[in-house]
Amino acid sequence: MSEVTENESGRAALDYMRDLGTRARAASKPMAAARRAPKDKALAVLSRLLLERSEEIQAVNREDLEAAKLKGYPDAFIDRLTVTEDTVKKMAEGCAQVAKLPDPIGAIQSLEPQPSGILVGRMRVPLGVIAIIYESRPNVTVDAAALTLKSGNAAILRGGSEAIRTNRILAKIVSEALEEAGLPADAVQFVATPDRDMVDQLVTHPEWVDIVIPRGGKGLVSRLMEKSRIPMIKHLNGICHTYIDSYADIDMAVEVTDNAKTQRFSPCNTTETLLVHERVAADFLPRIARIFHDKKVEMRADDPSLDIIQNSGFAAISASPEDWDTEYNGPVISIKVMESLDEAIDFINEHGSHHTDAIVTDSYTRGERFLREVDSASVLINASTRFADGFEYGLGAEIGISTDKLHARGPVGLEGLTSQKFVVLGHGEGRR
Amino acid sequence: MSEVTENESGRAALDYMRDLGTRARAASKPMAAARRAPKDKALAVLSRLLLERSEEIQAVNREDLEAAKLKGYPDAFIDRLTVTEDTVKKMAEGCAQVAKLPDPIGAIQSLEPQPSGILVGRMRVPLGVIAIIYESRPNVTVDAAALTLKSGNAAILRGGSEAIRTNRILAKIVSEALEEAGLPADAVQFVATPDRDMVDQLVTHPEWVDIVIPRGGKGLVSRLMEKSRIPMIKHLNGICHTYIDSYADIDMAVEVTDNAKTQRFSPCNTTETLLVHERVAADFLPRIARIFHDKKVEMRADDPSLDIIQNSGFAAISASPEDWDTEYNGPVISIKVMESLDEAIDFINEHGSHHTDAIVTDSYTRGERFLREVDSASVLINASTRFADGFEYGLGAEIGISTDKLHARGPVGLEGLTSQKFVVLGHGEGRR
Secondary structure: OOHHHHHHHHHHHHHHHHHHHHHHHHHHHHHHHOOHHHHHHHHHHHHHHHHHOHHHHHHHHHHHHHHHHHOOOOHHHHHHHOOOHHHHHHHHHHHHHHHHOOOOOOOEEEEEEOOOOOEEEEEEEEOOEEEEEEOOOOHHHHHHHHHHHHOOOEEEEEOOHHHHHHHHHHHHHHHHHHHHOOOOHHHEEEOOOOOOHHHHHHOOOOOOOOEEEEEOOHHHHHHHHHHOOOOEOOOOOOOEEEEEOOOOOHHHHHHHHHHHHHOOOOOOOOEEEEEEEHHHHHHHHHHHHHHHHHOOOEEEEOHHHHHHHHHOOOOOEEOOHHHHHOOOOOOEEEEEEEOOHHHHHHHHHHHOOOOEEEEEOOOHHHHHHHHHHOOOOEEEEEEOHHHOOOOOOOOOOOOEEEOOOOOOOEEEOHHHHEEEEEEEEEEEEOOO | OOHHHHHHHHHHHHHHHHHHHHHHHHHHHHHHHOOHHHHHHHHHHHHHHHHHOHHHHHHHHHHHHHHHHHOOOOHHHHHHHOOOHHHHHHHHHHHHHHHHOOOOOOOEEEEEEOOOOOEEEEEEEEOOEEEEEEOOOOHHHHHHHHHHHHOOOEEEEEOOHHHHHHHHHHHHHHHHHHHHOOOOHHHEEEOOOOOOHHHHHHOOOOOOOOEEEEEOOHHHHHHHHHHOOOOEOOOOOOOEEEEEOOOOOHHHHHHHHHHHHHOOOOOOOOEEEEEEEHHHHHHHHHHHHHHHHHOOOEEEEOHHHHHHHHHOOOOOEEOOHHHHHOOOOOOEEEEEEEOOHHHHHHHHHHHOOOOEEEEEOOOHHHHHHHHHHOOOOEEEEEEOHHHOOOOOOOOOOOOEEEOOOOOOOEEEOHHHHEEEEEEEEEEEEOOO
8 A cells, every 4th residue: 555545544534533533422421411211221222123123134244244255254253253033132132131230320339428518429420432343243233332322421333344234234223222212323333434544543532532442352452552542441361270279179179170171262261271289289180181181172281290190191291381371262271280379379470361360279368368469350269260251240241351450350341331430519618 | 962872861761660660560569468467567667767767857858958949949849849847747647647547458349149159249459569750749758658558559759859869768768667567678669860761761661560640740741641651540630610500509609619719729629710600690700709809819701700790890801712721720710601501511521621620509400410410520519629639538548639530530549549359259160
């Protein structure tokens, strides 16, 4: 591309962004003031319209699918892009569920009288305009719209270009639902151009966007971190550990580890590294090795654990230093023997991604130290790392999992899309 | 400065930063794990050492004062730089007060059982390493050290270069107090070089610094916003409004407005713009104009309010458009008549700095709308904007006032220096 056309494309993207941004910013005000009823009505209407127009959505989706197949995308990609009758039903159900969640907006946390006489509390308020950047799955368009709507925000959605036809019709239905409920149709804006410059525009205009949520691979997130001038709720790696302590119940350790690794291989909260205290290694490792062997999970082990696994008759290979820093997202696990709880805590804090880490132990003292000293978004005692999830945590919904420390940490539900301001109720007080 | 020496200075600053950063990062771990007792002991020792060494601190401070006087700094600056016996006493008292505050770290918010059987809650944890960049007042060195220590963080402090001798001895005393209490002396690092490149280093190394708190003028903050790659708790403008509604009690309106403007002129929460509903302007404005006249507050008014003020016999001048966007920090106020509550809310959201805004009204409906729709860190009904302060809000301490929306908004106490992680207590559960 010549420099001139690059500039032209950038200018076109800026003009497009200005239009979207101005509309979203304007719509964010009535959205922030909206009471619960119209928001829930919009979600109910959206749920109904999706079901009514399921055929039409699937027909449009088939165009995206054909184009993607012509471009030679792999099956797994086509799979994520596909919208079936069942996909539409699930989207509709999701909207109905979000409608049932309590409205976070306007909630006031403990108004406390102060010595001056004023009452001081905190009111939950929306963030304003949220830009969500995601990849191929079209259901994110509806999920993200539902959560931003319920939390009183306006949204600018940018989906993967291969799903653009499907996303366009879904976004149109969202706007219709908003309108039918008496809310501004502009409250959910969809970036209907595949122009790649738009992603840069979305992350560099604080006048139009208050927060950016990238829902995509590490590549996307790292690139946005370099460019963004706007705070992000972001998710980087998921290198999660399960540590089997010297005081672990071995039956429980086997069950929890099995679940943490094999319940599903691809999620970010799946355990990638298994740490075992040396005192229980000889008891525990042969039992879990049999399960991994049966479930075809490749074991990459340090020397002490390799010995035990191989001596018990199962295949394993020697772990390389990179294994301790690798997110496999697949049927591979790295295994290491620890001399102490301290070594395990330090190892997790150094090699983990501060996402989700679990200990199996029956020691009160050691469990409490693990909870407190492992610097991760989720820390668990005697439970599978796979639980790190907005639904399992009772948040009722999830827009993603944050590996940041500020604002939202761990699974992010409606509350993560809000902020709190101070409210003061006085009786004419002045400051002395 | 030639390019070569600039590079050399940058390199020296980077080496210095690496040393400080590595020490602070290492110290942040034992600080995060520290229970309340050693932290409170460090604060008590610090309080005692300050009083014991008051003479010495004042003697060192006199060197800073002489150097600053030679450089011709204005009286107000010298005033802020001066440490008297009373200043030391106040610092010592401050430390003793922080010791009395509850320890925020380790607090777990409502462990709730979930359908799977796990209990899920949130534990309050430190942020890690906090860099605080401030200007001339040396007491900030002690205040900031006390608050970061109590909140389980490590700190890197960078004070104004004119106070460097005073800050150095204060920082040394802080380290001694930490050591005497059995905490790492490295937990509070002080940048003991006046090298300006250090500020850039502090805001560009996420490996050593988790959050930056600039406590200084708009110039400093704007410059850091451009450079920083690390999240900031920052404070920009304080353009605060008091709006007198049509349903206001006029006696109360006069008292609250007087306090909001004249109790002190320079703070960020002092009202800069007075908005008055047209229905009460003729009653209210002559009364407040008399007070402003007596207290020598210059009035800059729009046409309708100018008429009323001048007709009642007081001097005022015509406001220019810039007045609506100006933080005076002095005895000047801009005044404008509003046709409606909606106009006032829109005006505040457009011209204010999202800091602190108040309404005086006796209407329940209008008060509630103001609270909800004014997008500011603090919104008040029937109380002076001057209340926006960590102590007045009952936080027990204040590291600053944030005009950001994410993480900490409004006055920032100990809680603003912490984060929350999810903790899960299980009984061997796996995910289904």
